[in-house]
Amino acid sequence: MVSTASIAQAGARIDIQAVSHWFRQQQGGVLQVLDGIDLQVRAGEFVALLGPSGCGKSTLLRLVAGLEPATTGRITQDDAPIARPDPSRIVVFQDPTLYPWRSVWDNVALGLQARGLLKSQRGRVDDALALVGLSDFAKSFPHQLSGGMAQRVALARALVNDPQLLVLDEPLGKLDSLTRIAMQSELVNLWQRAGFSALLVTHDVEEALFLANRVIVLSDRPARITAELVVDLPYPRHRGHPRLAALRHEALQHLGLDATW
């Protein structure tokens, strides 16, 4: 077990106010990807962004992470504007993006090392590895891991920093369906234990409903919020619950895909 003292920390509150975003295109001209997004992620809340691929969900995550500034609008974390990346908001990408020249342990240690905390807090790396069940693979190199294991390392690398917000950009998108189901439950588990806020981008309706308190449905590009589904079910949830099925139908309706229901 992990000492909860080292991990638990209050989640961040994120306010996204009237955010619109444009890209300058290579061949000239601009492309609007976000259109007036207003959204609040409450402290400790799990919010999922659901939308068709290429609609701009991932862009919104990059803005929240501080990797790029929004063209217009305001994004704040606990009332402080977000201007640059900060270890209190960690992103887990669709690709695990592990550094192939670093062992699993060194990959997880990267955040602490970058902030000069590694010498004093080595134990946290071991804790994070234990949390995702990969203590035995600390000395392995990324090419020796399966896709699911690699993504768990990426999660450990995020969690070791005690993030107040975990930004998840389709983190399970490339996993096989069995691993995916297992990882979804693990993710809920970690979130409940650690108490961070989470912002998840996905185009898997079932995943969004299984994980999140609220599911925000986005339109095609430029992305606008078209619906908000509140998933009022306690955790751990059960995939076969009739309420989830009903919400799933509703979500598909909002996405214009309910013909197959």
Added chain:
Amino acid sequence: MTTAGNILGAPPRQQPAPARVPVRRDARPAAIPSVLDEPAVAGVWRTGLVAAAAWLALGVLTVWWPNREVGFSDWNFTQEFGIGAIAVAIALGVVALLGARAGRLGRKLRPAGQWLVAAPLLLALWEALTAKLGLLPPPFFAPPQSLLDVAVEDWARLGLSTAHSLRLLAHGFVLGALVGFATGVWIGWSRIAGYWVHPLLRFLGPVPASALLPLAFFFAPSSYAAAVFLVGLATFFPVAVLTWSGVASVNKSYYDVARTLGATEWFLVLRVAVPAALPQVFVGLFMGLGASFSVLVTAEMMGVKAGLGWYLQWAQGWAAYPNMYAALLVMAVLCSGLITLLFKVRDRALSWQKGTVKW
């Protein structure tokens, strides 16, 4: 009835009863089959015996076939060379007869078996064409034993020349590699350096370093300094270009991840860009090492009064061709040895990439 009628009228097909797969509930893995055991090397090593015979033949031919008279005193060390070959033959014969009992030495020699047969045959051919038949005339051609002669008579000068070459190479290569690496990282990382330095590198870099020889000897305070500069320059260019291309082609999401984890600019350069570019850097070092050999020898022939290049020049001046062959042989051993060393370092540094990690 038509086929369609047949199908339509047919009763619904029965699902065949599923064949039951035996389900194993015990988790004990099977014993390792004996096929996977290490193959035992048993009996006499036949190729080894053939090799021993070939070495014996070389020795007999050298000792008992008299050298052809060529108007000056006989080739030294003919007897010693022949006896040496016979000694090798005896040693190989013993190892071959012992077979598996020869232990580690036997196992190490086995893969080289066919080379051990070919080498004495080639040496015998060389010996016959030079010392025995005189078809390849002295002094331009020398028999194998003359290399022994040089090694014994002139080892001091040859050794000193080798040491001088190594020192010059070490100074030039290390300097060129360091500056090249730093330059590559700099232009790969900094936009300003990319704008100003990269075009210069592309324009001046391909000029062969040896073309700058006269200029370097003119400007440099000593011929040694000039040679270090030129060897360094030859190393610098490939290292700089490949380091730059390595740094420039790093996966951008490596930077994104590190930045969200709180990495500073320095951290991104030293802990992300440089390790990611390392495979390319080693290609640059390999190319730089090859280029530096060539410049080294040229510089030593042109102005530096020491080293293997100078020795070659000197030997040619005295028509001491055996000495020249000996120097070339030393050079071959030196260069291939250094490249092997570089590859060993690379394999160690990039073990994460090759997948041969041991722990």
